[in-house]
Amino acid sequence: MPIVRRFVLALMLSLTALAPAWANPLLVVDRATLDVLYAEDAGRPWHPASLTKLMTAYVVFEELAKGTVTMEMPVTISRKAFNQAPSKSGLPVDSAVSLKDALYILIVKSANDIAVAIAETVGGSEADFVSKMNDAAQRMGLTATHFVNPHGLHDPAQVTSARDLAIIALYIEQSFPQYMPMFSTAVVRLGKARLESNNGLLEGFVGTTGMKTGYVCASGLNIVATVDRDGRRLLAVVLGGSSGRERNERAAGLFLDALSGRLSPKGQSVLSLPNAVGAAPVDMRSQICGAEAKAYVAAQEAAFPMGLKDQPSYLTADIAPREYTAVDLGRLRAGIALPRPRPSHVPMFTTPVESAAIEDVLRPAITAGGLDIALPRPRPADL
Template identity: 35%
Template sequence: MQAKSIIVSRSASSVFPSRYRSLVVRAITALSLAASIVMADSVNADAEAANSKYAGIVVDAKTGNVLYSENADRLQYPASLTKMMTLYLTFEALEQGRIRLDTPVPFSAFASAQQPTKLGVRPGGTITVEQAILGLVTLSANDASTALGELLAGTEGRFAQVMTAKAHALGMTRTTYRNANGLPNTAQMTTARDQARLGIALRQHFPQYYGYFSTQSFKFGQRVIRSHNRLVGSVRGVDGIKTGYTRAAGFNLVSSVEVDGKSIVGVVLGGASTPARDNQMRKLIATYLPKASSRRGSSELIAQTPPQPAPVAETRVASAAPDVSLPRTAPAPDTRYQPASTQVAYSDVAKPKSDNPLLQEMPAPTKVKTQSIKQASIATPTPAPAYVPPEQGDVSVDEVTTASTKETQPTGWAVQIGVSASKEGAMDLLDGAKSKGGKVLRFAKPFAVANAGSYRARFGGFEDQRSAVNACTALKRAGVKCWATAQ
């Protein structure tokens, strides 16, 4: 290309007057450079097309618009992206008060025997739930992931069933889980589109725990464990989420990006190498983040079927699971995690529910608190407290509250309108919503549910899902953000 431009430049010098020659030569050089760039992009595109495992998608997290898609619905192996669902269910259990961050996670012989990468906890040892979370988001620890699954559901097989049920409830209709960590299993499949949906759900449903995904390193015993996700801290706006690799799957990555009011989730599956995967994600972010919307809206759906609540039977199994094979008095952990710095902020103003059509009628998109964790450290080892069942601890659902009367929490379905840092703030939210709801809330019971230092503002007394959804729809028309949830 350079030789051709030189020849053309020389030809130009003989045709154009001297006063125009420099301008013409510059123009020809610029065109030559542009052609070189186009050819380079073409070569990159050809290389991607030649990779038979490649699939990718970029989704506007605010609107649900698919900004880029290639093989997005093809079944592929998730590898360690599987741990995103393990973490989703862990965050859900924390939010429901079934476990705490300091709850001991016992390691069975089966969990300890998982293939690397892993923390290397011996059978009979324990770590805290928080240490397990950090082990998953940084090292992608297979043993910790299995141990969490056993804690939440008794066995990994049962946990995989709960994972699959939750995936389908989120609209991940083509995803099937068979284990908690993503180690090879030919029946464990997903798609790029489904992983994008899960990435969006993690951020929007659990903002109080999402900060863990930005952890770049933490100290475990004498080891400093650094994150496998090289884009966190090196690409502006990237705050997670997860990497993955097996020989059959290739190199996988899900990245969430939020910059200047715009938010996208990108997925790359089947990359040829770590650098190739990461470079492809950088390219996708640079190309499609500017095209994302800064306003919420509704447009193209990631899946044709909107997400529905998980089957009640599956939810009950998961809720009862912590008592299965979990000792009342657990062995002391080898190390105990203490965050070096944690920023927590609460607001009495409920954040509006997302209008993203991917996540309609899904629970807990309200931002209660935010954690910013860049590096964590382990203090001097101390015994972890014994596990306290939810009904005995402070984190269980409290007695509620209509203005001054303590009553039993309503059963059935409820409509949640927001979350506040105080009970009084939650009741104020309910009073404001009731004044707008009119007849639709005539027989509804306002109450506040305590959860991890915050209070959920809810209207109860709905007999079934349909009546709760109808009430919520009427509230939305009146300008009140809400969602239906089972009690």
């Protein structure tokens, strides 16, 4: 072997050895029982990136349940919303979509302009909407979570944990199952645009039902995913991936380990998992976008090559993507009626939603509007 080639190989091996091995947060939960099947650094503070939008959607679902907003009301792109960094919807200033369409674009495309527009429409202002997000987080018992914005673009104070993200996902499914199809949608068509999800499991892993991906340099590539397969209902959280390939393949691998029995209950509920309260959130900018990125990616690829060129993949299914068509309502100005009749609003819930006790502890109800949202809870045992 030529000397230069031996030197390059030795350098690559040394970089792999020195770079951090995979030690980022991983979590697998049985959604039927809330049992933890696997947890690694699940309470470690982490920047959520666009996984923030799980809470953004949840707050909207609460407001829909209280009747303060309707699915038909227009969500208009303000100048502030338009000025957000990508990912974006492509809609111009003053254009509008219905709240229902906005939710689909928020979840599937992870559009930051839509997140701000929704916050301004539903909360009256972005700041007031974020207050609702933090109120919901407190009621859910998310002790590692604090929100500064509704989209997840990086802010040092925007923080969560794998444990808290799993609980948000459980709340969405158990309190508002009617909206779960939004999270399993892979494509939104808006005019000539085809807005696609980054959740590769939706088209490559049988049984995937959602939910959300996210990325900023400070967090790496993250995913919260749900799968219904072989009579099992599972949830996985992967944070800090070095690539979309790694993030998606790791989530699929965790699901396969759970389905095969290699992961089993640890005698702990996800609700009782501890958070590292007070610890500083991990900042991955150097490893993902900075000086250490090359070595970090090389180490991660060496440790987990699934899905790389000429390597096997867990994402081998060929699933037709679920699609949704949104409608651009055009430019809307104050005082101008919508271009279609608006049906009268019928409240989604005529009575408050039943509150559930877990471990004999009740969380506070929603502070405005009187609606009481149940905690995530295990399904009753089959008789």
